[in-house]
Amino acid sequence: MSENRGSGADVGERGDAGEESAGAAIADTPEISFQDLGVDDRVLAAIRDVGYESPSPIQAATIPPLLAGSDVVGLAQTGTGKTAAFAIPILMRLDTAAREPRALVLAPTRELAIQVAEAFGRYSAHIPDLHVLPIYGGQNYGVQLHGLRRGAHVVVGTPGRVIDHLEKGSLDLSKLEYLVLDEADEMLKMGFQEDVERILADTPDDKQVALFSATMPPAIRKISKQYLHNPVEITVKSKTTTATNISQRWVQVSHQRKLDALTRILEVEPFEAMIIFVRTKQATEELAEKLRSRGFSAAAINGDIVQAQRERTIGQLKSGALDILVATDVAARGLDVDRISHVLNYDIPHDTESYVHRIGRTGRAGRTGEALLFVAPRERHLLKAIERATRQPLAEIQLPTVEDVNAQRVQKFADSITESLGSDNLSLFRRLIEDYEREHDIPLADIAAALAVQSRDGENFLMQPEPPERERPARERPSRDRPARKFDDDDSRHRKTGAELATYRISVGKRHNVVPGAIVGAIANEGGLRRSDFGHISIRPDFSLVELPAKLSRETLEALRSTRIGGQLIQLRLDDGPPGRRGHSDRHGDKRGKPDKFAKRKPRG
Template sequence: MMNFEDFNISANILKAIGDMGFKKPTPIQKMAIPMALKSLDITAQAQTGSGKTLAFAVPILENIFIPDKSPQAIVLCPTRELCVQVADEIAKTGKYIKKLKVLAVYGGQPIGKQIRVLKKGVHIVVGTPGRVIDHIERDNLDLTGVEYVVLDEADEMLDMGFREDIEFILKNATFKRQTLLFSATMPEEIKKIAKNYQNNPKFIKIKNKSENIPKITQYSFKTNPKHKFDDLCKLIEAYDIKSALVFCNTKRGVDFVFKNLKKMDYSSEALHGDMAQKTRDKVMNKFRNGNIAYLVATDVASRGLDISNLDFIVNYDVPQNSDDYIHRIGRTARAGKSGFAFTLVSPQDEYSFGNIKSRNKTVIVERNIPSEAEIENIKNKKILTKVKQSINEEDFDKYLKIIKDNSTEDMTVEEIAAGLLKMMREN
């Protein structure tokens, strides 16, 4: 089996990869790193979470010339969240390269700070297309010396209307440029960009998260639109979902679910593309820090989110296609961990959901929405399980003596136990 040591990369990068906890290269890394190190252009079809950031970070860092403080590589991402994530991973991969400078540039952040850092000198720029062009037009960013351009999640950038911006940037970065394109899907527009702006690219296709999907337990639940929100609450109660990322297809749907969760006293926030960047950043930090339990989001707003220790994904709405489904459920079971993905399926969604199941060829078990009686039974069993565990602990005998001493003909030991269970359930 291939190791990172089998690549022709420097010791300081290998050490950083080890510090990050990566032991074996992922399929995209096995294929892309050797090709990129040979200065070949690459068009790669790979899902979020496949390890593609390291696949392009390593070849770029291997060839960065530190004394030259002008930008040598530019990475374009669809969202601010992904920019920050990618810049952070590149910086971690290059942390033993002295004086390496990596900068994330994106809208919603004061441009002055970005300008000051660019003036001091930056080796790698990671940015959203709009903000990158803003810096180019203000003469803050000169692409003359850029030797590497990466298009990360290219299909998402096209979906968000960035095609003209991408082409403008590619036309301005012409000096012996190596272009690496990564996309979850390969629509015709992506193929046209590859044809027009890459030099005989090598094509790589990685199967849809085949390594991660078995670690995600996937359930579907038939629902009726009238009772859909109530059914969501039943799932939260029955499966003891302490925290979850809940996906809706529209901003309107996000607002509806978020507002109703708040009414039910569930700690929740909304995340969608119409929100100001500062607000989105604040919401994401609250969710990452565990200050809110349920984040209700659209696909666009969630693109590029990397949240550790997220156990549950709930598709309140059935995704538009199989690629969106894979992207959504891939927010859980990160870094080899396990997770759960629940999908609420209304009658009008059955055809499209059937297509998702057949396309992905993964096991999605159909279950019934639990009844009120079943939820009560589940809650009681959870408490009794904890009680049984406590019986095996020390100092149990003194509590048993207290119960026996306080039992009478009018109040038996069993009635005291039932009363304690009632108190625990009601508190």
């Protein structure tokens, strides 16, 4: 295997317009083993327990230079196995006798921080006395402080919470040996650039740094040049922004028929576990309840779900106690469960990036996956935008017919009979039925049918055909849902009425060089909100006004009070300014009456 230090020939093709492509190590590596890479027996046993047989391209190219002590810049999409690429070398070289943190991994979201910490735990299963601690916003400080006092060798955290602990003096990075920036481009998009650079500047100069990113924009290149020492640059070849091992299909269905369409697909499509994506928190609860009432094992996950409940739900999904998860985009970030064979977009996302992130929950690390997309007749332009952005056509399919559903129900009924024939209680019930047959002179077939009626809802066992006019899409009533005017998730900010939103004040403004994207990213990440929860944003010289849901949960408020943007505490609180103040009642302008270019017009009607 060869390595290119600094710059080198491009191996991977990238369609990121205007972004630099890094020099590359090998993308298509020959078949090698983890032993060939020099992985020691302790870690080797753990990765075998996990089920890894051979290294992925990013692992094969990254592990050797990291073991040799070089800094690394790795360009790879999510789901390529990059967590193991940096975790394995770190675990092999850690001194477990130390009490201060020796490795720090920065991640953009709490979900990814939890996922990376869990991966470190799996890979270190055969390394005694090694402690891994995730620290992130939204979790109680007491748990994190206890873990830091006990001694954590590996700390995985979000930038804002890491800086909180540095300022409190509870996190000591003076002995740090390894620093990893995971999904660095996402951290910068969410407004964490100043936080990241501050953390980098406060760590020892002789540390080893690994930076992983899906793209290489100028800001990432700047960090690489300033804080990394002659890094080895590695690019995994990628011609599309979505994995080729994910089959992508779409079906046209009007809004009022989505539940019926989903029910048909769940009954006919074989799947192991599925994530269903919807746009709003309320929709997750409503859809999960409707699915449970139809006999499916489903649960909701959204930004209002407390962390403990979220972890229980994901645990049930992993164990097989739960088959369907109904989620919002933010709630599913960083979710990595092997059983997820299908992702279904119940509501089409309003930006292509969200679509890529959603379907990336399946087909992880080389596994195959299925992605399904519901498209209303008036949303076809959004489908075309997805195909252009991903450079992959989505195959149109037809909904399963009534006959398809009924055939599947009959087959499952027959399978259940076959399975019950092996029961230990069969002889008991055979004797009871034979007694009933002699006593009442009823044919055995009629008795069996009566028992089936007891166990199944006879009237609703078979799906009834619909009137012909409802089967034809041309006769369906047009959806009352107003479609997006353009493929931009900013439009989703207008879906709430003024009565549902309140104006909050945060202590960052123009003099802090804050932009709307940083405000949305930081608040959505730390508070578990999504972009559709935001209304107007008005940035003033020393503060900003942000419209958020009027009824934020206590956990969300606590998390947001300690949230930072650009290293500055936002100190979120309800705005109590006078009703006539410019920017409070008239949110479209600043104090001078000039229009705020970031303010959005109120929806008509």
